[in-house]
Amino acid sequence: MVQSRSKRFEKLRERDINKEVYVSELPELGLIVMDSPTDPKPSLEMRDGRIVEMDGRPEAEFDAIDRFIAAHAINLERAEMAMEMGSLTIARMLTDINVSQREVMAVFSGLTPAMIAEVMSHLNVVEMMMAMQKMRQRKRPYDQAHVTNWKENPCLLAADAAEAGLRGFAEEETTVRVARMAPFSALALLVGSQVGRPGVMTQISCEEALNLRLAMKGLATYAETLSVYGTIPSFLDGDDTPWSKGILASAYASRGVKSRFTSGSGSEALMGYGLGWSMLYLEIRCILMVKGAGSQGVQNGSISCIALPESLPNGVRGVMAENLVAASLGLEVAAGNDAMSSHSSMRKTAKLMLQMLPGTDFVTSGHSVMPRKDNLFGGGNFDAEDMDDWLVIQRDMQVDGGLKPVREDDVLSVRERGARAIQAVFAEMGFPAISDEEVAAATTAFCSDDMPDRDSVTDLAAADAFLDGDQTALDVVAALTRAGFDDVAESVLEMQRQRVLGDYLHTSAVFDEDFTVASAVNTPNDYEGPGTGYRVEGKVWDDIRALPQALDPHALIKDEALDPNVILEPIGPAGEGSETEVVVSLGPAFASVMNQTLADLSHADVLHAILEGIKSEGVSARVVKVWHGADVADIGLSGAQLSGSGIGIGLQSKGTALIHKKGLAPLNNLELLSMAPNLTLESYRALGRNAACYATGRAPSPVPMKIDNMARLRLIVHTTLLHHREVNQIDEGRGIEEMKVTFR
Amino acid sequence: MTDKPEIRYPLGVHHRDEISAKSGRPLRDLTLDQVQQGNAQPDDLSASTETLKMQAQIARESGYDEVAANLTRAAEMAGMPNVQILEIYEALRPGRSTYYQLLSLSQQITSMYGAENTGGYIREAAEVYRDTGLLKDEDR
Missing domain, CATH: 1.10.1510.20 (Propanediol/glycerol dehydratase, small subunit)
Structure with a gap:
């Protein structure tokens, strides 16, 4: 056999989807997403009110993670009963609308890591989505923004933070390229976010101790940098233990700062310590540690390691399973979808649907409001250029993915105000000035290339002094007030007061624009099947469906009008002809209430071209109007049946035309020009010529047509509206009338 | 069952006037005017041990035992x-x-x-x- 290469495979190899690496499973290196052959089997033995054996390991062989989980994360009163239920029964409870979220949580509180992994192995992705819809902790899902820029320009950061607030993000996270800029970046994010929407929570991802200091200054309202790992060697590489991470959760809470942990499939394998266990089993150990530490939530879903599970079979399913496990254990879930997961937009979107459709507390752990090059989190999975795709998908599916449509002028005004507010704060607090030129650039910028350069040495020195000095968020409040930004000052101050109250330390807490907290405590997810839980309706649906680019359908087409350049006068009912002729039959709206085809050709010109074509072949033509129908086949065949030659041309007012022949079935025909938007006068002339050829027994070449499959996409609404006009003109009683045609 | 007064969540809605900061200053006293005049200290913006204990109780009553345990530790650490x-x-x-x-x-x-x-x-x-x-x- 001759070795050859397929041209189709060659094209496939060039596709985005094939820029990725796919590998088969290799459990000994931890390259397996679920159900590793060496995963422990579920077991639990208790004695004297304590766990003495778990997942096949006796207490004496417990590592520190097992010890932490056994001590803090498993409800000993429920454990034996829950373990006896069997994994399949528990899996079915997850998808059963007759079993409440709280009942499932009660069972999960008594399960060991291996048992939870076994429960997940029974579920396909649709079942996981059904379960997530019920197990999500907060009633309403939201989204989290990533806000950064390459130049670390505080003015642009504030403008982007303001836009993110306006777009509906409930949390905003920034990070730094140069760590010393952290105080200014946290400040710009705080001020900008409150301009965009009061009550948006903010955080800065930086080194743990610095993070805590910034939070203590009141410049950050939450933290999600507490990473945990599923094996002790990985933990030690991070210079922590379950107990040291756990105490940080208490430390943040003691300062009134919300925190969530970070974990995710693949990190242990990537660090070289997967120990032969599946990524999901390891992640379940992490999630149980998070729960045991008493954190209200976790950001998981593989996070920055996402490409690793996605290189393996059922990687996306395994990642969805980890989101679901966290929710089922009663944790807030910020569900990943933040780090670049694929070259292929189809693959990225498919993965996103698993979290977006059922809804998670935060559909992503960071959705970039800037273009990719300004994303300091290593390039976002979804960014500024994907915003409208996201909004249209929400509208298509009647789903709330956490964002709402915005108008360009509203975005510009909120960006300018965010930029002005940070400019004023810098001026009042004696930081390096932000110029009017920067404010103007930040308002309209695409990315940081559009920003003037700042003197970074001066900025960094001032940021150092701010961090080491006594100034706190209170000074920011005073500065905003002095500069006349009273409403922004009040929001920043209220964010500080909320630290005194601590309401937002609870599971899945966010604020609305009045700073009323919405958490799993006061707005629990009460989904129990159709008609319950969070439904996209009322104001939310009104917002989601009102895309600014959506038009009033009436605006798509011109008002009804006749064509002044051709006069059609009825001269009586059309009779059967006997000579060699072509009957041109027109749709009922032709030239009388409509005057243009979808290709913007005037009816006068089109009819003239057809008649010219017929005449050029020495054949006579007769024009009739068909009043009893609007279908092009019906119009054409009706004419052909009256034609002395048996040949007729049917012409709809929107421009679709065909050549029909007496005796053919209605949906059969000699030639059809279906692509009305692509037709030219020459097409119609050629159609006339060909009809004349058929009438005289010759066989012409079919009229050539330009094919543009996207035309239907662009013009389907226009087509619907224009055809509706034609249908409205139907007058069955009038039958078919012969027309005298006069061109002007 | 309990002789403690009933606590309703969120505190910011139901108990705002009763809450004081770690410094002992009542929250309602923390106005924009006071801040602008420089009459506010960082401890006026920190949660008190008492408030965090209330939040721990709320978490426990809502079925979040581990969060409650964490908030109990946090309440102790508020004083450190x-x-x-x-x-x-x-x-x-x-x-x-x-x-x-x-x-x-x-x-x-x-x-x-x-x-x-x-x-x-x-x-x-x-x-x-x-x-x-x-x-x-x-x-x-």
């Missing part, structure tokens, strides 16, 4: 200065402390701050670290 907290964190990191150093830290914060839960948490870590090799080298 930043340096004390950073010291506890550092001591709990791997290989930083001997068994007896952890026990002594546990006793110290229990007696100084009445931090029984946090003290217990550190004591538990000491046992586990001893059994699983996470103590300072000399003590292994």
